[in-house]
Amino acid sequence: MTSYPLKDLSVIRAISSDQIRQVWLEMADLRSHQDFGSGFGYQIWILILTAQAHDPNATILSAAHTFDRPGYLATKDSQETVLRDVRVANVLLVFTPVHLRGHGYGKHLMRLLWEHFDQEEDSEKLKTDFSFLYSAIGPKFYEPLGWRTLPSFKLCIPTMNDGDVFEFPRHSETSGLTLEDITLDILQEVVDKDILQLASELLSMAANQNKRYLALLPNASCIRRHLAEAQFVTQRVLHSSKAIDRIGARVRGSDAFILWGHRPQAQQLMVLRLRYTTLSQLQELLKETVQEASAWRLPAVEV
Incomplete structure (x- = not known):
């Protein structure tokens, strides 16, 4: 098997439809034997031989996806508290084809990618200030590249108990709360507030x-992407004609709301965003989420 010297490699943004398809087909074959298209708006970065930089049929040695996320950084400078916009890169789906692993291509890809971010100049965009990722392989791969491990907590709520829908204990204040569906029509309003x-x-x-x-x-846009992916899996992979028509719920007359994302292949409903001020609001919103999961026969809610 050919091994390429790292000094002869470059990282570029994949712009050829053939390159994008190659990355996704490699991953889909490994994960689910399904082609999930071009990635729902992610930028796809590929590691190739520098000499093949303009070749749409270049051999892809490793790949990663990034998605820009807007953020706020609040700091106190002397007596003034300042809030500034920052650009955060969400890194995901770092991938090296199985037959090319063991040569350091994945690590080299990440090093070159961050060098690119450090040097980028775009008058219409903020420079990348931070990055984050979730890893299933532990810190051994990413910590030497500069990431710090932070604790991450997950709560799973079962939606079924011996065949019955899971029931929350009744709170005395919940009887006066009225919930409204959150759909795509009002999503931006909820997010802006x-x-x-x-x-x-x-x-x-x-x-x-x-x-x-x-x-x-x-x-x-992230929430819309979650919905698009869930609709794709539901209709094209699971061959269901059922449409996902709501993405959360809010408590009428308050700031409390919950946004969720369907993950049919993972068999769970994932909470994407939650805001509440009272225990009764939290209880009603989680109860509604469990009912949504049960309606789709998803056995768990992940918070």
């Missing part, structure tokens, strides 16, 4: 605790 509240909360925390606070902003 949430961002304003988040900005205020970050400034308050930075002012009172004299620390830096970074937050990824809720993003309607």
Whole structure:
């Protein structure tokens, strides 16, 4: 098997439809034997021989996807608390074809990619300030490349109990709450209001605790992408004619809401965003989420 010297390799953005399809078919074959298309808007980066940089049929040695996420960074400088926009790169689907592993291509791809981000100049975009990823392979691969491991907590709520829908204990204040469906029609309104509240909360925390606070902003396009992927899997993979018509719920007359994403192949409903101020609001929103999961016969809700 041929092994290429790392000094002879370059990372470029995949622009050829054949290159994009090659990356996704390699991954789909490994993961589910399904072609999920071009990636729902992610940027796909590929590691190839420098000499093949303009060859649409270049051999792809490794690949990664990135998606820009807007964020806020709240800091306290002397007596002034400042909130500034930052650009955060969500890294996902780092992948080297099985037969090409063991040569350091994946690590080299990531090093070159961050060098590119450090040097990029785009008058219409902020420079990439931070990046994050979730890894199933542990910190051994990513920590030497500069990432720090942070704790991540997950709560799973079963939706079925011996065949019956899981029931929350009844709270005395929940009887006066009315829930409304969140659909794509009002998604942007919900997200915009949430961002304003988040900005205020970050400034308050930075002012009172004299620390830096970074937050990824809720993003309607991310939620739409979750929905598009779920619809694709439901209709094209699971061959169901049922349509996903709501993506969350909110408590009428308050700021409380929950947004969720269907993950039919993972057999769960994932909570994407949750805001509440009282226990009764939390209870009703989670109860509605469990009912949505049960309606789709998904055995768990992941928070």
